[in-house]
Amino acid sequence: MKAKPFLLSSLALSLALATGSASAGENADTVYVNGQVYTVNTDQAWAEAFAVKDGKFVKLGSSKEIMAFKDADSKVVDLKGQFVMPGFIDAHTHPVRVKMVENVFFNNSTANLEHKTPEEFGKLLQEYAKGRGADKEWIFGKAFSWSYFHNTGVTMDRHYLDKYIPDRPAAIEDEGGHVVVVNTRALELAGITKDTKAAEGGKILLDEKGEPNGHLVAGPAIQQVLKYHPAHRMKDVTEAAVESMKEINAFGITSVKVMEGDREQMQAYHDLDKAGKLTMDVNMHPYINEFYFGKSILPALKEKHKYETERFRVDGVKTFIDSSPFGRAAALHKPYAGSDDYGKLYTPYERFKDEMIMYNGMGLAVTTHTVGDRGMSLVLKAMEESAKVNGIEKVRELRNHIAHCFMVEDQDFARAKNVNATMEFSPGFWTPMPVYEMLAQDMPNGMEDIKNFFPIKKAIAEGNNYVAASDWSQSPLDPLQHIETLTTRRMPGASESEKSMNPDAVIPLENAIRSYTLNAAVSLRLEDKVGSLEKGKKANFQIMSNNLFEVPKNQVHAQYPTKVYYEGKLIAENDRKPVEAS
Known part of the structure; x- marks a missing residue:
């Protein structure tokens, strides 16, 4: 689908500026003209201009129609053919969490295709623990990709985390956010042993010796450990x-x-x-x-x-x-x-x-x-x-x-x-x-x-x-x-x-x-x-x-x-x- 704007020439715009105002009470604070305006309104999918008053749309239509809403106090914005559309609406987002992770907790993006080896990821953890996280009671954050460890001979488990963060509890989410791997200190603090049953709906995974390997699957199990994490400020x-x-x-x-x-x-x-x-x-x-x-x-x-x-x-x-x-x-x-x-x-x-x-x-x-x-x-x-x-x-x-x-x-x-x-x-x-x-x-x-x-x-x-x-x-x-x-x-x-x-x-x-x-x-x-x-x-x-x-x-x-x-x-x-x- 292509936009079909009906842009005014400079002469037409001058004529439009000279037209009379709309009826009393309809004059706009701002009029926007000469645009390619995609409305997402099926009754009027496209327009080239619109008028705004008191933070709301008064009318959408041609530049000539919209200029009728201008008075001496109105501002006129010539869009010069630019594409206009509604503001986006994100129906599922975690904004505070994002910035808490960015500003307070450990943060590693897995959103791109950049691969990390287990050693490279471990170095990131270590740098955070000794730097920005040096004063933290816990090392908590996100995220690692399971692909970092695939076919490497290295297992992402509590022993891996112990190697890089041995001195305090650590809990790191996977890229999906529904598996958290914790170190030995975190398991000890929460009293998690081989005999601990996972809360209903969660899993506490065990290694080949029957001991907890640090994998907590789903919220109920994750909460059994992270309820000991300090409260947010x-x-x-x-x-x-x-x-x-x-x-x-x-x-x-x-x-x-x-x-x-x-x-x-x-x-x-x-x-x-x-x-x-x-x-x-x-x-x-x-x-x-x-x-x-x-x-x-x-x-x-x-x-x-x-x-x-x-x-x-x-x-x-x-x-x-x-x-x-x-x-x-x-x-x-x-x-x-x-x-x-x-x-x-x-x-x-x-x-x-x-x-x-x-x-x-x-x-x-x-x-x-x-x-x-x-x-x-x-x-x-x-x-x-x-x-x-x-x-x-x-x-x-x-x-x-x-x-x-x-x-x-x-x-x-x-x-x-x-x-x-x-x-x-x-x-x-x-x-x-x-x-x-x-x-x-x-x-x-x-x-x-x-x-x-x-x-x-x-x-x-x-x-x-x-x-x-x-x-x-x-x-x-x-x-x-x-x-x-x-x-x-x-x-x-x-x-x-x-x-x-x-x-x-x-x-x-x-x-x-x-x-x-x-x-x-x-x-x-x-x-x-x-x-x-x-x-x-x-x-x-x-x-x-x-x-x-x-x-x-x-x-x-x-x-x-x-x-x-x-x-x-x-x-x-x-x-x-x-x-x-x-």
Whole structure:
């Protein structure tokens, strides 16, 4: 699809400037003319101009139409053919965690293809422990890739960590975030021995001698150790909220669904908005029990009204039905290769169902992390049970959210549509990745299962509300990187001759953009306010370096917003592609 702008000549613009004003009360604060404006509004997909007043769109149309909204006090911006689109909406992100890892904890990016040997990774740990982490009681952070250790003769376990961090507890996440490896000191501090049973939904793995090897699989087991980690400082949390917001805005994102939270984070966002410094809409879905450290959110939820503001809302909770395909912690309908193991549930179904019913009854949506196809089916079963108790219309209105959707059985798309669930797909993981070759050995149908991960194309065909989201920090924040990979299933920038993770599953650019704008707004229950450029909605928009519909598919990721506006105000400006935190 190509934009078809109807740009005014300088003479036509002069004539337009001379036209009369709109009716009383409609004159705009700013009018933008001569643009290529992609609205994501199916009733008016393209315009060349728009008017903004009091932070909202007054009208979109031709430059001549929009100039009628100018008066003596209005500002006129000549877009000179630039491409304009709505601000992005990231429906799954962990901004405070990202900056806590960057500023406070150990941090190693596995988002690129740069390989590290075990010795190189160990040196990074050692440098942190002796440098920025020298005063820390614990060494905690992310992430290592299992590929660092594949076919090296070196095992990533407690003994490996002991070699580099022998003097205090250490806990390092894998690249998926659902396996944490701890050293011997951490196991000792938590009292974990060969006789310790893992909390329900988790695994404490043992070595060939029957001793704990340091692998903690899924939150319940991770929490058995990390509950001894010192509490976060409010100062660090507030700084993380501020810094992450600046980075989010720089990438053109003007609304987010934060999939974490606690009383400190609620306070931070509350204070930012009350001070007039919150430059994005924030919906928060905190963990029912904080994934790594185990703290319950229920006491803070009961007082959420103290923290909510015009732009900040706590309207859901986050939970898990299963965990990760690594460590066979995804719940499958078929057993893992060469076994009778169908994977482990993170949360027992009966408890999960009761939580779904309870939180929906409180008027809160439930976001559920699910990876396996059996996990997906059970999430939908719980939503259906909630609909029987709370009423189908209430459940549909809440828009319960299914995070990741790695594997989905064909019949489950219709079930998800019936309960109006948001189906979220994770583009940071659907390109060819070296770790998939290892994972294929475990999957029931090998690489065929992996090829069919993240079936967003089927969700579109079935009429589901589909969204793509970063899951920052587990994958990069940049929406344009993910939008490109939605349309190619290749690594960003890869040519058509390079390897694709199932080219039959790609989707058109229009759908990819919609997944990061209007559909995401629906998932936040903000579609009447944001997500498209329409009269009466917030003037959240971005001016792009190039028209996304006119650049080669593999160059979409290289584009960037030159200017980003929230409620009509300029909040970010770039003269080159923003650099993302590692």
